[in-house]
Amino acid sequence: MTSYSFDDLEPCSHLATEFTGDVETKYRRVVSWSIARHSNGRSLPKRRKIAIPTCGTCNITLVRPFVCLHCSYSGCWAGSHVADHLKQSSHMFCVDVSSGAIFCSVCDDVVHNHTLDRAYLESHLKAEEKRTVAKIPREPFKFWEPLADAEEVSALEGTTAIPCQGRRGLLNLGQTCYLNVILQCLVHNPLLRNHFLGDKHNHKLCKIQDCACCEMDKLYIEMYSEDTTPFGPVSFLATTWRKSAELAGYAQHDAHEFFIASLNHIHSNCKGSTNISCICIIHSTFAGQLQSDVKCERCGNVTSTVDPILDVNLELKEKVVRDDKGNPVVSLGACLRKYTQPEKLGPKEYTCSKCGKGSSASKRLSFRKLPPVLSFQFKRFEHKGSDKSASARKLDTPVRIPANLDMMPFTTMSVKDNDKENTGPPIMYQYELFAVINHEGQMDNGHYTNFARFDSGWYRFDDDKVTHSSLGACLKSTPYMCFYVKKHLEYKPHMTPTYIRTRETEAVRERALEQEKEAARQKELDDALLATV
Amino acid sequence: MADVDAFYRRIKLRLVETGEWDRMKVTIGPKLNESGWLDDIKHKGVERASEMDQLSFQTLFEALSKAGHVGLPLPARRELQAMIREYLEKQFE
Numbered sequence: 158m159t160s161y162s163f164d165d166l167e168p169c170s171h172l173a174t175e176f177t178g179d180v181e182t183k184y185r186r187v188v189s190w191s192i193a194r195h196s197n198g199r200s201l202p203k204r205r206k207i208a209i210p211t212c213g214t215c216n217i218t219l220v221r222p223f224v225c226l227h228c229s230y231s232g233c234w235a236g237s238h239v240a241d242h243l244k245q246s247s248h249m250f251c252v253d254v255s256s257g258a259i260f261c262s263v264c265d266d267v268v269h270n271h272t273l274d275r276a277y278l279e280s281h282l283k284a285e286e287k288r289t290v291a292k293i294p295r296e297p298f299k300f301w302e303p304l305a306d307a308e309e310v311s312a313l314e315g316t317t318a319i320p321c322q323g324r325r326g327l328l329n330l331g332q333t334c335y336l337n338v339i340l341q342c343l344v345h346n347p348l349l350r351n352h353f354l355g356d357k358h359n360h361k362l363c364k365i366q367d368c369a370c371c372e373m374d375k376l377y378i379e380m381y382s383e384d385t386t387p388f389g390p391v392s393f394l395a396t397t398w399r400k401s402a403e404l405a406g407y408a409q410h411d412a413h414e415f416f417i418a419s420l421n422h423i424h425s426n427c428k429g430s431t432n433i434s435c436i437c438i439i440h441s442t443f444a445g446q447l448q449s450d451v452k453c454e455r456c457g458n459v460t461s462t463v464d465p466i467l468d469v470n471l472e473l474k475e476k477v478v479r480d481d482k483g484n485p486v487v488s489l490g491a492c493l494r495k496y497t498q499p500e501k502l503g504p505k506e507y508t509c510s511k512c513g514k515g516s517s518a519s520k521r522l523s524f525r526k527l528p529p530v531l532s533f534q535f536k537r538f539e540h541k542g543s544d545k546s547a548s549a550r551k552l553d554t555p556v557r558i559p560a561n562l563d564m565m566p567f568t569t570m571s572v573k574d575n576d577k578e579n580t581g582p583p584i585m586y587q588y589e590l591f592a593v594i595n596h597e598g599q600m601d602n603g604h605y606t607n608f609a610r611f612d613s614g615w616y617r618f619d620d621d622k623v624t625h626s627s628l629g630a631c632l633k634s635t636p637y638m639c640f641y642v643k644k645h646l647e648y649k650p651h652m653t654p655t656y657i658r659t660r661e662t663e664a665v666r667e668r669a670l671e672q673e674k675e676a677a678r679q680k681e682l683d684d685a686l687l688a689t690v
Numbered sequence: 691m692a693d694v695d696a697f698y699r700r701i702k703l704r705l706v707e708t709g710e711w712d713r714m715k716v717t718i719g720p721k722l723n724e725s726g727w728l729d730d731i732k733h734k735g736v737e738r739a740s741e742m743d744q745l746s747f748q749t750l751f752e753a754l755s756k757a758g759h760v761g762l763p764l765p766a767r768r769e770l771q772a773m774i775r776e777y778l779e780k781q782f783e
Binding site: 195209216217218220260266267488489490491557559560561563566627628629632 | 699702703706707711712720723724725726728729730732733736737745746747748
């Protein structure tokens, strides 16, 4: 998600003054053109040929065109072709079509500022919207303009901005590192953060006992305050113990178990939460749908079931691939492919509803609906017996996770092989990594730590110790759980939630009833008076 | 040498015109991401940039291009070469 970044230390002054009018218009047109012409590797209808620009200097086909924003020249970056053109023609800017990056010939460098980011995002998204035939109507993208809304302007008046990065350690209250890592991942979750910092659940106004939402609200207030000393999440822990007996006590617990328990607690305390298509913050953030298609080998009949999921649990293949250096490595992609590959069911396990007798079938899982935040857990703890206390073994297989994940190949549409033409803008399926949980040691006596990202900065959290880190360090670590957030969110056209509408109609009805009662009482009084005359 | 250059240009044009270039990119791209090569370049870029006194795109670009070519994972390289070879064979059937 593009954040509102302030201009850098040495912004290109030319960008601030010259990126306007015709120059900006051409920029936007170039970005739109680049989206419109991309076939994305899909086979072209009727062997149609694409019109491609050629370099104005060396005439070669441009696979990565740099376009001058002041004239019709386009050229290669290599050999300084475009840079030379700019100098010779006294033209200032050229744009790299595929990334939207701008090169300023006066500064002799690639330059960037917030206005440019906005222009790129707006034209990119608008072009994608034009190309998409949506079955469900979507709200066209618009930047949030706080100054355009009078209500919001008055709300912002008299407020002071404070630094707000959530880089605060959590004290270990006695084997509670499992709690700390999950809390850090929740704190750095952009959707949850925005919800609670947006005062959507004010703990001072809530009357529910042991309310998990109140605990979250208090947690966010602490973590995003100006105090950077480590914070002890005592009341959060106490509430968790009271709500989930199995998590009580000072023994080490499984972070994933605590994660799911917390999600359920918070969901149950949210206003308007329901058991079917709930719109609480937890479900709005984490809920996805998994489709299971079972195909009878004999008659071809397919039975599909859709299950709601809050996260994805992946098996770690024992058989690993070896990389260039001969080290065993499993990738997230490989785990997802295994998760969504067809699985054979024997005749003993399956009876077809259509042709009756037991027959072999193939079962396949795919993602029907992708949540804004995708949580993955790698099943690293293998229990030998069905008894939880039986000796368990931990799989320490390193897993390679990408900073950017494309979930398109694992969606129901991709897997089913039809309607591939209208999958919508690719950005809908793209996710960015924002948190990773690591576990070192054995099942019973291990230690949890985590990495989390704020904007483009990565930090490592070890209970109360928070240190600057890097993407590289995070990806080198062995993940137990990892969290991805969608690059771009889509919205249905705005509609007031049902529970608010019901509340309002109830209020109107009550007022009408009150008026009737008043009128009746008045009439009784009048009649009584008349009787005495 | 001029012949080879002319050949290269013609083949490149055909690859792009027919959409084959895009198709190859879409096949290899995800593999480069999955192998960690893309993230490695990104990480190297951030590290180099943080060490530079005077940020310059061209300097970073040259350093990373070199590192990128060297560090290209073998399976991806082989697959891409095979795809190109297959395309060429089809063209000259």
